[in-house]
Amino acid sequence: MTRSVYVTGIDRGDGRQVVELGVMELLTRQVDRVGVFRPLVHDGPDRLFDLLRARYRLSQDPATVYGMDYQEASALQAERGTDELVSTLVDRFHLVARDYDVVLVLGTDYAGTQLPDELSLNARLANEFGASVLPVVGGRKQSAESVLAETRNAFRAYDGLGCDVLAMVTNRVAREDRDEIAERLAGRLPVPCWVVPDEPALSAPTVAQIGQTLGAKVLLGDDSGLARDALDFVFGGAMLPNLLAALTPGCLVVTPGDRADLVIGSLAAHSAGTPPIAGVLLTLDEVPGEDILTLAARLAPGTPVLSVPGNSFPTAERLFSLEGKLNAATPRKAERALGLFERYVDTTELLDRVSAPSSDRVTPMMFEHKLLEQARSDRRRVVLPEGTEERVLHAAEVLLRRGVCDLTLLGPVDQIRKKAADLGIDLGDSQLIDPATSELRDGFAELYAALRAHRGVTVELAYDVVSDVNYFGTLMVHEGLADGMVSGSAHSTAATIRPAFEIIKTRPDASIVSSVFFMCLADRVLVYGDCAVNPDPDAEQLADIAVQSAATAAQFGVEPRIAMLSYSTGTSGTGADVDKVRRATELVRQRRPDLKIEGPIQYDAAVEPTVAATKLPGSEVAGQATVLVFPDLNTGNNTYKAVQRSAGAIAVGPVLQGLNKPVNDLSRGALVQDIVNTVAITAIQAQSPTQKAPRQ
Known part of the structure; x- marks a missing residue:
C-alpha cells in the first residue's frame, strides 16, 4: 500500500506546484495525518510549503520538512559520494514518515542546483523512500510533437530506473493543443496520462507582488484590489482614445505619473466594466494631485494605483520578467490551481492508484473536502439572491473555480458586475438576473398570485412581491430554473425561508420543516x-x-x-x-x-x-x-x-x-467558507431523486 507520493519533473518551468497542491488536496480528503518532505531546498522562504501549511492547517514542525539545502547536498555528494547523500536523506525522510499516514514528497526543482543527473537522483530517492512517482512534464511554448515526445521519454526514464510510476501529468500545454495531445497519449502508456492546459492567471503576478518587487508606493487600493492578477501590461503614452482601445481585461496600466488624463480614463473604463483592469502603475516618481487621487478613489473604489521612481522602460523590463507564484498570500490563485487540477486530472482514479489508507477519523477539513467533491459529482445550479454582497461574490469565485456548481446571482446586473470588477472577481458564465427588470417577473407574479389566492393576493400585489430577490429566487427553484437557493448573509432568517414555506412547501413525507x-x-x-x-x-x-x-x-x-x-x-x-x-x-x-x-x-x-x-x-x-x-x-x-x-x-x-426543494439560510455573520459549504450542501441536497428539478 502506497504511503508516499513523490511529485517530480524533468526540467524547470513545469508548473508542478499545481500538481503538488492538487495531490495534497486529494490526500487530505482521505487521510487525517499527511506529512510533507522536501529532500533538497534553496535558501529563503519555501512558498509552497507555507501555502500547504496555511491551507491545510499542518501542525508539522517546519524543521522536519527539509532534508538539506542544495549547497550542503552538493558538497556532501562531491566529498563522500551519491550513496552517502541518499543515505542521509533517507534517514531524514523516515523521521517524517514514522509520524504520518502518508507523506507528500516534493522533488527537486532543477533550478541552478549544480547536481549532476538530477532526474536519476529523484528516481533513486523515490525508490529508497518506497514512494510512488508522479512525474510532471512541462509543455509551455512547445509544439504538440515535442510535448508528446518528452512525456513518453519521461515515463521511460523513471520506469527504466525502477520507479513505481503512478501516472503522468503533462502540464502547461497550449490550450489549442490540449485535446489533441490528450487524445494521442490516451492508451499509449501503461499508466494514465493527464494533460493540463496553461492557465495565464497562475503565472500572472498579483498587483501586490508587483508592488513589492518594484518597491512601489501604494497610493490607492485595498487588499482585494492588490490581490488582482495582472494578466497583461498596457503602456500609456499616447492620447486617451488610443489607450482606451488598447485596454484588455485584467491589464495593469503603466503610465507616467503626470498623465492624469490616462489615470482617470483608465479608472473610468474600469468602473464601467469596459474592461475591468488590475490597476494603474505610475512611473517617473510623479504623483497626481490630491484632487485627482480623490476623483480616482471615487471612480473605482479599491482599485490599486501605485507609484515607482523609475521611468517606463526599466520598469517594463522588470515587469516582463515577473512570474506569479503560488504562496500563502495568494489564496485565490490556489483556488484557481485546484480548479484546473480537478478539471483535467481524474482525481478519483489517481486517489485509487495512490491507495492512501482511509482514516476512521473525519476531520472538519476532510468533511469540507467531501462536500465539494460530492457537489461536483452531479453539478447543479444554485441561485444566490444576494448577488451584490462582497462575501457572496468571493464565495461565488471559489465555487466557480472549483467547479462545484453553476450559479445564478440576483440583483441589479450593472451593480453586480461593477462590484465583481472592483474585487477583481471573474464570474465566468454565471447567470446574472435583475428581478426588477427580468422578463420572468410577469409570469412569476401570476404564479405567486395563484399560489396565494387564498390569502387574497392579487396579480398587482404579487408583481411587487416577486421583485424581492428572495421571492424571485424561490420561484426560480419552484419552476426548475434553479435546483436550490442560498440566502441570508444580508437578510433575516424569516426573509429567507418565508418564501420557501409559501411557495415550495413541505415534502409529502414530512410534517414540518x-x-x-x-x-x-x-x-x-x-x-x-x-x-x-x-x-x-x-x-x-x-x-x-x-x-x-x-x-x-x-x-x-x-x-x-x-x-x-x-x-x-x-x-x-x-x-x-x-x-x-x-x-x-x-x-x-x-x-x-x-x-x-x-x-x-x-x-x-x-x-x-x-x-x-x-x-x-x-x-x-x-x-x-x-x-x-x-x-x-x-x-x-x-x-x-x-x-x-x-x-x-x-x-x-x-x-x-x-422542503420539496432545497433552500438554505446563512448567518448574517457568515464567512466566505461558510457560504461555500452551504452552497455545496444545497447542491448535494438537490441531487436527491426526490428533489431534483428538471434542468432548463
Whole structure:
C-alpha cells in the first residue's frame, strides 16, 4: 500500500506546484495525518510549503520538512559520494514518515542546483523512500510533437530506473493543443496520462507582488484590489482614445505619473466594466494631485494605483520578467490551481492508484473536502439572491473555480458586475438576473398570485412581491430554473425561508420543516437537530425531525445512529418532557424500524462510551450516537453554540430539511467558507431523486 507520493519533473518551468497542491488536496480528503518532505531546498522562504501549511492547517514542525539545502547536498555528494547523500536523506525522510499516514514528497526543482543527473537522483530517492512517482512534464511554448515526445521519454526514464510510476501529468500545454495531445497519449502508456492546459492567471503576478518587487508606493487600493492578477501590461503614452482601445481585461496600466488624463480614463473604463483592469502603475516618481487621487478613489473604489521612481522602460523590463507564484498570500490563485487540477486530472482514479489508507477519523477539513467533491459529482445550479454582497461574490469565485456548481446571482446586473470588477472577481458564465427588470417577473407574479389566492393576493400585489430577490429566487427553484437557493448573509432568517414555506412547501413525507447543524469536531462529524426552526415540537414533530435528520446524515456520509436527548436516560426519569421524548422514540421505531435509535438518553451517555457502558450497557447507539435530536429549540440552540465555542467545533448550517426543494439560510455573520459549504450542501441536497428539478 502506497504511503508516499513523490511529485517530480524533468526540467524547470513545469508548473508542478499545481500538481503538488492538487495531490495534497486529494490526500487530505482521505487521510487525517499527511506529512510533507522536501529532500533538497534553496535558501529563503519555501512558498509552497507555507501555502500547504496555511491551507491545510499542518501542525508539522517546519524543521522536519527539509532534508538539506542544495549547497550542503552538493558538497556532501562531491566529498563522500551519491550513496552517502541518499543515505542521509533517507534517514531524514523516515523521521517524517514514522509520524504520518502518508507523506507528500516534493522533488527537486532543477533550478541552478549544480547536481549532476538530477532526474536519476529523484528516481533513486523515490525508490529508497518506497514512494510512488508522479512525474510532471512541462509543455509551455512547445509544439504538440515535442510535448508528446518528452512525456513518453519521461515515463521511460523513471520506469527504466525502477520507479513505481503512478501516472503522468503533462502540464502547461497550449490550450489549442490540449485535446489533441490528450487524445494521442490516451492508451499509449501503461499508466494514465493527464494533460493540463496553461492557465495565464497562475503565472500572472498579483498587483501586490508587483508592488513589492518594484518597491512601489501604494497610493490607492485595498487588499482585494492588490490581490488582482495582472494578466497583461498596457503602456500609456499616447492620447486617451488610443489607450482606451488598447485596454484588455485584467491589464495593469503603466503610465507616467503626470498623465492624469490616462489615470482617470483608465479608472473610468474600469468602473464601467469596459474592461475591468488590475490597476494603474505610475512611473517617473510623479504623483497626481490630491484632487485627482480623490476623483480616482471615487471612480473605482479599491482599485490599486501605485507609484515607482523609475521611468517606463526599466520598469517594463522588470515587469516582463515577473512570474506569479503560488504562496500563502495568494489564496485565490490556489483556488484557481485546484480548479484546473480537478478539471483535467481524474482525481478519483489517481486517489485509487495512490491507495492512501482511509482514516476512521473525519476531520472538519476532510468533511469540507467531501462536500465539494460530492457537489461536483452531479453539478447543479444554485441561485444566490444576494448577488451584490462582497462575501457572496468571493464565495461565488471559489465555487466557480472549483467547479462545484453553476450559479445564478440576483440583483441589479450593472451593480453586480461593477462590484465583481472592483474585487477583481471573474464570474465566468454565471447567470446574472435583475428581478426588477427580468422578463420572468410577469409570469412569476401570476404564479405567486395563484399560489396565494387564498390569502387574497392579487396579480398587482404579487408583481411587487416577486421583485424581492428572495421571492424571485424561490420561484426560480419552484419552476426548475434553479435546483436550490442560498440566502441570508444580508437578510433575516424569516426573509429567507418565508418564501420557501409559501411557495415550495413541505415534502409529502414530512410534517414540518426542520434543520440540522453538522458539528465538525476534531475527529468526527455529529448531526444536531433541530437547533434553528421549531421552538417546542410535540412528540410527532420530534419523531419527524429524527427521521429527517437521519436521512440528511446518510446523504452526507454520516451513518445515522439517533440519540433522542433528554435530561434522563432510559427509564430513570419521569415527567412530561421525558414522556414526550419517549413517545417520539416509539414513533420513530414504528415508522422506521430499520433506524438505530435510543431515547430518552442524556448527552454524555449518547456520545461517551464509558458513560454509556454504565447507563445503557449493550445499546448499539449509546456512546456512539451520530445524530442527536434535542427536545426543544432552547436546548438545541444553546448546546450547539456551547459546543462550537468550547470545543472549537466548526458548525455547518443550519441546513433546512423537509422542503420539496432545497433552500438554505446563512448567518448574517457568515464567512466566505461558510457560504461555500452551504452552497455545496444545497447542491448535494438537490441531487436527491426526490428533489431534483428538471434542468432548463
